[in-house]
Amino acid sequence: MGAVLTDAFKQFLSHIQDYSVMAGRSLANLASGPRYFQDILQQMDDIGVGSLPIVLMSGFFIGAVMVLQTGSQFTRFGQTALTGDVVALALVRELGPTLTGILVAGRSASGIASELGSMLVTEQVDAMRAMGTDPSRKLVTPRVVAGTLMLPLLTALNDFIGLLGGCVASVFTLRLNAVQFWTRAVDALDFADIMQGMMKPLVYGFILATIGCYKGLTVSGGTQGVGRATTQAVVVASVMIIGADLFLTRLALYLGDKIF
Amino acid sequence: MTPSPQASEASAVVTFANVRIGFDDDDVLRGVSFAVMPRETLVLLGETGTGKTLTLKLAAGLLRPTQGTIEVLGQEVSSMSERELLPYRRQVGFVFQEGALFDSLSVAENVAYQLRENRLGEEDIEQRVRESLRFVELEHTGDMLPSELSGGMRRRVSIARALAARPPIVLYDSPTAGLDPLTAQTIITLLLRLRDVFGVTAMLATHRLQDGFALANFRFDPESKRVVRLTERESTVSATGANGEPATRFLVYREGRVYFEGPAEELAETKDAYLQRFLV
Numbered sequence: 001m002g003a004v005l006t007d008a009f010k011q012f013l014s015h016i017q018d019y020s021v022m023a024g025r026s027l028a029n030l031a032s033g034p035r036y037f038q039d040i041l042q043q044m045d046d047i048g049v050g051s052l053p054i055v056l057m058s059g060f061f062i063g064a065v066m067v068l069q070t071g072s073q074f075t076r077f078g079q080t081a082l083t084g085d086v087v088a089l090a091l092v093r094e095l096g097p098t099l100t101g102i103l104v105a106g107r108s109a110s111g112i113a114s115e116l117g118s119m120l121v122t123e124q125v126d127a128m129r130a131m132g133t134d135p136s137r138k139l140v141t142p143r144v145v146a147g148t149l150m151l152p153l154l155t156a157l158n159d160f161i162g163l164l165g166g167c168v169a170s171v172f173t174l175r176l177n178a179v180q181f182w183t184r185a186v187d188a189l190d191f192a193d194i195m196q197g198m199m200k201p202l203v204y205g206f207i208l209a210t211i212g213c214y215k216g217l218t219v220s221g222g223t224q225g226v227g228r229a230t231t232q233a234v235v236v237a238s239v240m241i242i243g244a245d246l247f248l249t250r251l252a253l254y255l256g257d258k259i260f
Numbered sequence: 261m262t263p264s265p266q267a268s269e270a271s272a273v274v275t276f277a278n279v280r281i282g283f284d285d286d287d288v289l290r291g292v293s294f295a296v297m298p299r300e301t302l303v304l305l306g307e308t309g310t311g312k313t314l315t316l317k318l319a320a321g322l323l324r325p326t327q328g329t330i331e332v333l334g335q336e337v338s339s340m341s342e343r344e345l346l347p348y349r350r351q352v353g354f355v356f357q358e359g360a361l362f363d364s365l366s367v368a369e370n371v372a373y374q375l376r377e378n379r380l381g382e383e384d385i386e387q388r389v390r391e392s393l394r395f396v397e398l399e400h401t402g403d404m405l406p407s408e409l410s411g412g413m414r415r416r417v418s419i420a421r422a423l424a425a426r427p428p429i430v431l432y433d434s435p436t437a438g439l440d441p442l443t444a445q446t447i448i449t450l451l452l453r454l455r456d457v458f459g460v461t462a463m464l465a466t467h468r469l470q471d472g473f474a475l476a477n478f479r480f481d482p483e484s485k486r487v488v489r490l491t492e493r494e495s496t497v498s499a500t501g502a503n504g505e506p507a508t509r510f511l512v513y514r515e516g517r518v519y520f521e522g523p524a525e526e527l528a529e530t531k532d533a534y535l536q537r538f539l540v
Contacts, residue, residue: 034377123360130320131374131425132350134342 018218022136023210026144029137039142047108047143047209048150052157054107055100059158062095063087063165071174080174084184087166092189092197093252096159097151098245101204104151105237109212112143113233116216117226125217140213147209151201159197192256200248204241211237272331273298273429273461274319279328279338281314288314290516291328296461300507301451303472304465305538310513312465313357316431319463320352321345333428350378353422353430353460357437359414361406367417368393368402374425392420396450412443419450423458430454432464436471448474449487456480469527469538476508476524512538 029035066087074080116139119125125135163185170176215233219225272295279292288311296302304312317323318330321337330338335348361370371392375385393399396416406414415435422430432451436444448471454460456479466472481488510527512520512535520527520535530536 119362122358122363123356124362126317126322127354127356127360127362129322129346130349130352130354130356131377132346132348133377134346 019210019214022140022214022217023144023206025136026140026210026213029134029141030145034137036138036142039138040145043142043146044150046111047104047146048153051104051107051150051154054103055154055158056161058099058103059096059161060165062099063091063162063167064169066090066095066162067166067169068173071170075174080170080176081180081184083166083170083174083176084181085188087170088163088185088188089193091162091166092159093193094245094249096162097155097197097200097204098241100151100155100158100201101208101241102238104147104154104205105208105211105241106234108147109208109215109233109237110230112209112212113216113219114226114230116213117219117229120217120219121222121226135217140210140217143213144206144209147205148202149205151205151208152198155197155201190256192252196249196252196256199252200245203244203248207240207244208237211240271298272296273300273333274302274463275329275331276315276318277329277331279318279325279330281311281318281323281325287326287516289318289325289513292513292516292518293328294511294518294521296463297507298461299455299459300509301455301462301464301475303475303508303510304463304513305467305469305472305510306513307467311516312467312513313433315513316354316433316463316465319429320354320431321349322354350374350425351427351429353425353427355415355418355422355430355432355435357433357435359406359418361414361418361421363406365405366402367398367404367406367409370406370417371421371424373421378425388424392424393417395423395453396420412439412446415439415443415447416450419447419454423454423460426458427460429461429463432462432466434465434467436466436468444468444471445474449480451475452478452480452487457482472508472510473524473528 067083070086071080071083074082074086116125119139125139128135128138163182166185167178167181170181171178212233215229215236219229221228274296276295277293279289280287281289288309292311292315294302304315306312314323318325319332319337321332321340325338328338329336332348333351337345337348340348361367362373365373368389371389372385375388380388389402390399393402396419398413398416398420401409401413401417406417409417419435435447435451439447451462451464452475455462455475464471464475477490478487479490480486507523509523510520511518512527514534520530520532527535528539530539
């Protein structure tokens with residue numbers, strides 16, 4: 001029993017080590033050539049533009065739901081005017097980044113894992129290596145760079161559409177003035193809030209892309225393994241994003257106090 | 261175990277000396293030594309799981325032996341770092357068992373892949389791609405995706421991709437596995453042409469003896485553009501590799517060691533029960 005646990009723990013540590021090495025190299029690769037800009041652009045299109053519809057739609061609905069939930073509470077105290085403040089703070093600081101992270105993890109971490117996993121089991125990764133290409137540079141780095149750069153942009157759009165959704169909902173359900181909602185929402189935000197909201201997706205993008213690549217490039221067990229890796233990529237990336245959220249929030253609050 | 265006599269010769273293109281490799285404490289290759297001379301074709305014959313593919317991947321630097329040294333084109337592959345291996349691998353063509361074409365790229369882009377990596381000019385690339393595809397008689401498929409091709413065609417594209425950068429060595433991993441006899445014949449003809457037109461040194465892993473015998477007993481005549489049977493004198497040359505003529509040698513693995521090494525005739529006339537299983 002003890003031996004089984006020790007082995008499992010060792011295996012877990014070895015996964016963490018391999019993952020860290022891969023994630024570190026994905027960034028270190030940028031320091032020297034060859035760099036694959038074409039692939040970076042392609043991945044930015046795939047992860048960024050490709051995720052737009054789901055991110056925008058979810059953003060709109062989440063903003064509207066926030067208004068319904070908080071509005072009913074505020075109505076009790078006759079403070080419905082505060083809805084804009086609450087929706088803006090919650091969206092920009094927390095819900096926008098984290099929801100975008102989880103949504104894109106569901107879409108892109110799984111996509112990356114299944115694409116790279118299929119390439120691995122059909123020996124395409126080996127073929128690449130056999131032709132003198134470093135898969136870490138050609139496959140991992142473009143995805144990680146694209147993920148890290150696109151997530152903040154997607155989050156910004158998600159925040160905007162979320163506020164729009166909130167605005168629409170507050171006009172129709174709370175009979176608030178649209179201009180009033182919008183002005184209060186924008187005024188409620190400090191620079192520190194925006195910093196917090198933009199710092200998180202930077203890390204989330206890195207997490208979801210590296211987890212997708214790691215799960216894809218460590219597939220074993222053929223086609224079935226690819227399926228397993230795809231599921232694991234989404235689960236691990238989502239849990240890691242929520243876990244990272246806790247620490248990033250603490251860090252952002254600390255920095256917000258000290259600096260901004 | 262001492263290296264085979266050929267291994268000591270400096271002119272060998274590929275030299276394996278006492279190479280061991282295995283997974284999970286179980287060695288697949290247990291001290292393998294052999295050498296491949298320039299323009300020679302070494303046919304690795306054996307049942308599945310005897311380490312044929314492993315040998316090719318070791319030679320290409322895709323895997324690292326747990327023990328022993330591998331030298332290819334005068335470079336000690338077994339001790340190179342991954343960074344040093346990348347430029348090395350560009351000198352070696354590798355044809356994977358299932359072709360391993362990049363399925364998101366068109367046929368022409370697949371063939372052009374390594375040329376782009378080598379930063380050749382667009383015009384050169386286009387010309388080389390056309391030449392390579394013409395060589396495998398698939399010039400018309402350039403714009404198609406690999407998924408639109410038949411199994412045999414995919415193998416041919418994979419050969420075109422391997423030869424596009426004109427490597428001095430080509431490694432074939434069971435290029436005829438799972439193909440119908442006619443298509444397999446087309447592939448072997450291609451291998452003959454590659455050897456006799458470009459003079460590449462090759463290692464061919466296969467479980468089909470007839471593939472090896474075809475290489476040993478036939479040659480491609482560039483003038484008549486046909487495959488012709490070797491005359492008796494030429495066969496002797498083929499077996500010994502005299503005068504720089506392409507030679508074909510066979511290597512049979514059994515339980516992780518070299519069980520047989522020699523020319524086609526010796527294999528054909530063998531009385532050994534294990535080897536005879538390949539002959540039927």
